[in-house]
Amino acid sequence: MAQGVQLEEIGTTGNPCRVLLVEDNVADARLTRELMAEAGDFEVRWASRLGEALESLRREPADIVLLDLLLPDGIGIEVIERLRAAAPETPIVVLSGLGEDDLALARRAVLRGAQDYLPKSAVDGNLLKRTLSTAIERARLENALRRREAQLEEAQALARMGDWWWRPGDREIGFSAQLFRLIGRDRDGFTATLRSVLRILEPAARTQLLRAIRDLRAGASSRELLLAVRPPEGAPRFFRVELRRQPETPDRPGGLYGVCQDVTEQRLVERMKDEFVSVVSHELRTPLTALLGALRLLRGLHGERLDEQARELLEVAARNGDRLKLLVDDLLDLERIENGGLHFEPQPVELGGFLRELLAQYDSYATEFGIELELELPAAELSCRTDPGRLAQAVGNLLANAVKFSPPGEKVRVCLSVADSRFRIAVTDRGPGVPPEFQPRLFEKFAQADSSDQRRGRGTGLGLAIVKAIVERLGGSCGFETGPGRGSTFHIELPRAA
Amino acid sequence: MLLGEPPVLSVGDGAEKKDDDAARPVPPGKVDHVLCVEDDPDIRALVELALGTVGGLAVTSCASGREALDRVAAVRPDVVLLDVMMPEMDGIETFERLAAGSETAPPPVIFMTAKVQPREVERYLSLGALGVIAKPFDPMTLAADVRRLCGCP
Numbered sequence: 348m349a350q351g352v353q354l355e356e357i358g359t360t361g362n363p364c365r366v367l368l369v370e371d372n373v374a375d376a377r378l379t380r381e382l383m384a385e386a387g388d389f390e391v392r393w394a395s396r397l398g399e400a401l402e403s404l405r406r407e408p409a410d411i412v413l414l415d416l417l418l419p420d421g422i423g424i425e426v427i428e429r430l431r432a433a434a435p436e437t438p439i440v441v442l443s444g445l446g447e448d449d450l451a452l453a454r455r456a457v458l459r460g461a462q463d464y465l466p467k468s469a470v471d472g473n474l475l476k477r478t479l480s481t482a483i484e485r486a487r488l489e490n491a492l493r494r495r496e497a498q499l500e501e502a503q504a505l506a507r508m509g510d511w512w513w514r515p516g517d518r519e520i521g522f523s524a525q526l527f528r529l530i531g532r533d534r535d536g537f538t539a540t541l542r543s544v545l546r547i548l549e550p551a552a553r554t555q556l557l558r559a560i561r562d563l564r565a566g567a568s569s570r571e572l573l574l575a576v577r578p579p580e581g582a583p584r585f586f587r588v589e590l591r592r593q594p595e596t597p598d599r600p601g602g603l604y605g606v607c608q609d610v611t612e613q614r615l616v617e618r619m620k621d622e623f624v625s626v627v628s629h630e631l632r633t634p635l636t637a638l639l640g641a642l643r644l645l646r647g648l649h650g651e652r653l654d655e656q657a658r659e660l661l662e663v664a665a666r667n668g669d670r671l672k673l674l675v676d677d678l679l680d681l682e683r684i685e686n687g688g689l690h691f692e693p694q695p696v697e698l699g700g701f702l703r704e705l706l707a708q709y710d711s712y713a714t715e716f717g718i719e720l721e722l723e724l725p726a727a728e729l730s731c732r733t734d735p736g737r738l739a740q741a742v743g744n745l746l747a748n749a750v751k752f753s754p755p756g757e758k759v760r761v762c763l764s765v766a767d768s769r770f771r772i773a774v775t776d777r778g779p780g781v782p783p784e785f786q787p788r789l790f791e792k793f794a795q796a797d798s799s800d801q802r803r804g805r806g807t808g809l810g811l812a813i814v815k816a817i818v819e820r821l822g823g824s825c826g827f828e829t830g831p832g833r834g835s836t837f838h839i840e841l842p843r844a845a
Numbered sequence: 846m847l848l849g850e851p852p853v854l855s856v857g858d859g860a861e862k863k864d865d866d867a868a869r870p871v872p873p874g875k876v877d878h879v880l881c882v883e884d885d886p887d888i889r890a891l892v893e894l895a896l897g898t899v900g901g902l903a904v905t906s907c908a909s910g911r912e913a914l915d916r917v918a919a920v921r922p923d924v925v926l927l928d929v930m931m932p933e934m935d936g937i938e939t940f941e942r943l944a945a946g947s948e949t950a951p952p953p954v955i956f957m958t959a960k961v962q963p964r965e966v967e968r969y970l971s972l973g974a975l976g977v978i979a980k981p982f983d984p985m986t987l988a989a990d991v992r993r994l995c996g997c998p
Contacts, residue, residue: 629930632959636981637887644894647985672981690964736963 363388364479367409369400370442371418375467379413379442379475386472397421397429404434411438411479411486414461416452423452424459431460438462438486440478445469462486500525507612511539512604520544529586529609531578549575549583556588563592563603573610584611617686624682631675639668670807677809680740681792684816691734691820698731698763698770699724705739706761709746717755720746723762731770731841733821738841741817741825744810745774745837752778753834765843769823773838781829789827790815814839870953870975872996873923878903879991880922880952882913882939884931891984892926892957900988910939914946922952924975924995929958940972955994957982 366389370376376393383389392409394400397418404412412434416426430439441464443453453464462482465475500523503509509526520539527534530547537543541560545553552574559570570590575583587608595601642665650658683689706720713720742761749759757777764771781789793808814837818825822842829835879902881892889906896902905920907913911934913925925943929936936956944951953975958965961979969977976994978987 629959632980633885633888636959637885637891639981640888640891640895640984644891644899644984648894648898690962692963 363390364483365389365408365410366391366479367400367403367412368393369395369397369412369414369418371395371415375415375442379467379470382470382472382475386476395419397426401429401433404430404437408434409437411440411483413440413442413465413479415442416456424455427456427459427461436486436490438482440465440482442467462489504528507609508606509608510604510606512602514602515600517602526607529584529607530576547577549577551575559590560603563590566592568592569605584609585614586610621686621688624679628675628679632672635668635672635675639665639672642668674807674809677807677813681809681813681816684813684820689737689820691737693732693734693821695730696733696735696738698729698772701735701738702742702761702763702772705742705746709743709750712747713750713759716750716753718750718753719758720750721758721760723760725764729763729765729770731843733841737817738821738839741814741821741839742772742774744814745839748810748837749774749776749778749835752776754778768843769840770843771838771840773836775834775836777834780831780833780835781827782831786827786829790825870973872975872994873953874996876902876923876992876995876997878905878920878922879924879926880904880913880917880920881906881926882910882931882936883926883928883957884908885928888928888980892987895982895984895987896926896991899985900991902988902991910934910936910942913939914942917943917952924991925952925954926957926978926991927954929956929960929969937972940974944973953995955991 364387366383368376368379368391370379370393373395376395380391380393383391392403394403395418397420400412400414403409412430414426414430416423418426421429427439427441430437439456439461441453441456441461443449443464443466445466445468450464450466453461453466457464462485463478465478503523503525507529509523509529511523511526512521514521518540520541522534522539524534527537530537532547545556548556552572555572556574559572562570568591572588572590574586574588576586577583587610589605589607590603591605593599593602593604642661646658646661646665650661653661680689702722702724706722710720746759746761753759753776759777760775762771762773762775764773790811792812815825818839818841823840825837825839827835827837879896881889881896881904883889883892883906886908889908893904893906896904905916905922907916910931913927917925927936927939931939934942936958940954940956943954954973955976955978956969956974957978957980958969959980961977966977978990978994982990
């Protein structure tokens, strides 16, 4: 097939080009074959009728077909179509007469799928060779393009996505086939003018779209919208619509283009997830409330009367009930922070006082582990606008980890500093350090260096993921430095002017 | 969070910036009798133990907002401990009907709920609740928490 033949190599020795010559005039056929023999290494086979040519192509493919359009068993465009049907990717060059009608027919043939035409009597070897070469190359590019287009359409169908383009001065907006399908309209029954597009949008979406177009025309480079589209019947469907401006160049007018994606199902799933989280929250907490309450009452009211083994078992149950509660709280928190369901309320916070108060809260927890908490503050007061409750949760998680991983008798140091445009809160422990293989996953959900951590540390495996989610929502960043045996320092950086 | 936020939030906590003092309820100053409205029977039993056996208070329990509305006039509690998420009539609606349906001053209400996002707490307080107790609660300290929210010495 044509793919193997390179443009400059066609007809050279050692790389013969297989030509099927379809010509009913014996003298013309002989002349053409002579020309080809002169021009280079062509393997020419000859068919005098269309039926013969089709049969020949079935038996063995050709690199190119050289074709007279006036055959005893087929005339004109019909010949092109039948050849195309038999060998859709094989290039065709039409051999034509010099008369006006002949040339007009040849040009029409090119529009209908032939790659080029040659006026018979004006042909010499070089022209023939060059024409065949470019025809083969052109067919190769056309075939590749056709395949990519088919793939693009399949990909768009799979992604429930379509694309559109709007050239300046055009009344109609170009829609890809898939886009017509997504909006439930027929290409023949729906003319995609701006007016008709607006008509199938919900009223709020109309305003959004018009504003975006105005912004783009005023110089904005892109916009992204969520538009509610009315299908011919049923509930509105939701489309994520991306609009981009094509910058104008001297050889190309500007215009707008972009993609649309039907996100109705995703939205539905998101809503169901929110409801699910809310229900799970309630359904998990209700039995937990009863369970933990009963255990505490049992301990409080009857603990004295239980023997040591029973008290120990009671502690096991209470401790694990607490762990379950923490896990539920953390999971719900993380879900809400990541999905924007959690409301952040920034207010001025004096960081020194904030940290002093936080450390006091964690003092008894640290004492339980035999750890002393130490705070290092700069001389000047540092204030920033942030959500104190959420920041306390983030720093608290770092503190809890530091306490948990330090050997008894050590100190955990919290240090507030300022560098450039950022405040930095660093928590340093004297623990074993973070193993290198574990470092890349440290801020991921349920990432714990080994499963024994869980028992030892009362952790849920969500602490650092929550820290990261909160700090990012607060416009800051977090990170750590660690070395084996040297302990670790985890830090949170917040923008100074938030 | 490991240590958690304080489980008891009184009117003062987090609501100091609000200036609508008119809606602010007056703590009764004494608690002898609590009306508990809670749809989960196990949690009702726990509250009765926590307030009665541990805390020495009189407790009347109702399984729904509807039942609470029917009985509140006869029970005449010093304070109502009200669950938020209940089927049919939720805690918010019960609260509003308690306030609207009462000829004399309605009893102060403490919400007891797992829904204690800062925004949610702010909403309960702005409605005029005396305070909020987070679930899971500690039954060994529940009576003391209720007394504190009621302004008992």
